[in-house]
Amino acid sequence: MAKLKTLEDYREEIGQCVKCGCCRAxxxxxxxxxxxxxxxxxxxxxxxxxLKGEVEMEDRFLLDMSQCLLCGSC
Structure with a gap:
């Protein structure tokens, strides 16, 4: 059985975003x-x-994180 990944497991990938904003289009x-x-x-x-402890999983955070169509366009 595969181990469920945590957000910490994605730290390297999170750091790879260059924040260009192309995904917005x-x-x-x-x-x-x-x-x-x-x-x-x-x-x-x-x-x-x-990950840095600057925000918590509050309602707005969860709403934003859940709004994705998984279309892969980004």
Missing amino acids: HCPAFGAVKHEGRVARGKIALADAL
Whole structure:
């Protein structure tokens, strides 16, 4: 049985985002609401902030992180 990964397991991938914002042009969730937390760059920033202890998993955090169509456009 595979071990369930934690956010810490993705620390290296989180650090690889160059924060260019290209994902914004292709993200249907971002296109609908124009909120940075809905696009990949915003989710990466939120995940990084969570790892650093700068934010907690509050309602807004969970909402932003859950808004993804898994379309792969980013």
